[in-house]
Amino acid sequence: MAVLLRFAVLIPLIFSFVAFVLTNLTLFAGSKKGFMEEYAVVRINTTMLGQNILSSDDKSSSDDDGDGDSLWDQFTDGLDDLGDAAKGKINDIAGDIIGDIADELGISDWYSLHVMNACWGGFGPNATESHFQLNTTNCTQSAPQVRFNLTSIMDHQLSLGPLHISLAKIHWPGSIQLKIDALNAALMALFVLYVLGVGFSGLAMLACIPAIVLGDKRIILMVNTGLASATAFFITLASIIATAAGSVAVNAINTEGKPVTVVATNGTKFYTITWVTSALMILSSAFWVGKFVFIWKKEKKERERYSKEGF
Template structure:
């Protein structure tokens, strides 16, 4: 029975090992071009060609027909045609807009990871009907990431043949302010994930002396402390990642609506970080339970010894 209980230490060993791997993946996702790109903290995508750069009508502006843009006038003419003609013209317009998007050189999406940022386009997947993320470029990995979406997009637009600037499409400067706030949160995330990797790794290694030397008090205390520290820092990282990205996504969606900018949360990233959190909590629970059982057993032994002595 004692041997069977000793092999139970494989449970926290496995939990710590999996948490160690998941925390590393959360930390290094996107670290290299195309590596776990779908595990971004947030992703910002946009369609500038459907925004104010084309002079599309809105409910709050262009009420005066005399101020209609060329795009508005063409749109009115198309609306007067039959359904078949409208469908064909819309298909042609869609192809033209897609070609213009390629010519502009702007990316379809921009993603933020813990240590860097990437951008690229949507491409067809050969095996499924869904689109895949084609990574064009990434920033250098750094602990203190400072991703400037406004600067990158303005640079990409300036390189195109149309020489469009973000100012000409009324790009909200407040979007970058929201991303800057998220940049600060990513620095805290980096610190907590590095600590999480360290403590989960040590917790995994500390299972070895527990297996070899049995239920010694000092070994149990060491394992409990390491697992608790690992669970604590990874939990804090998960909370910060979830809260900061949710706030940033909601704010960007609100501010970016006029220019059709959409931000999405990194649900797959959430899965990594919260799975790691749960595993380290279970590891902590194992060692706390084992420590309490040993403490109660030693207490009973002391009480029995006292009764036998007196």
């Protein structure tokens, strides 16, 4: 029985190892181009950007031929030196409400926010409603102090696109960047918590080894309980912040971006992996607490028995 209890320590050892690996993955997801891109905290879809505006402007320009300052007129004027083929292509897109205008504007299909950086790119040819093939074209520098400025990036992409326009031309809400800035601050907090989670989960994993070799020493049990509990606390707190901040940001961006058909979504896979990690460390902490209580009660009974026997 004693041998079985000693090797039961393999359970929190395995949990701590898995938590160590998963926490590293949540921290470094998206840190390199294409690496775990599907594990973004929040993703912003811009494939439908401006369709409502282009459609309404196209209608208004047809109703009032004298209005040369409409957005559609500005678009078509900007196509003068692109040739009739390009004009026809944009006209076809404006007439098709489900077309992908983002590509024609020169911007990316999606922009994703990770813990340490942000990436953007396009959807692959095999993308469907249930499965999105993500082709990453570029990422920001992988560093916690780097802040994602969607407005700046999109404005730059639009200026280099075939129409050479700015975000102001498509009525881009400036409040969207304010919501992203708030999420950036939450991501900085996540970085700190996940770094602590990585450190403490590594220590919790190593601390299991003396428990296997030396047995149920009280100091060993206390150290393991403390390390596992600290890891569970930091990762659970990070999971709560990620879930809350992500949900608030997505709701706010969808509300502010509705006029220009910008859609933000939560990173379900990211939330799954961070909550699984949290659950593993909570179970690991519970194991050590339970073992500590079991040993304490066992020693208490032995002391009471000795006292009754007169020792």
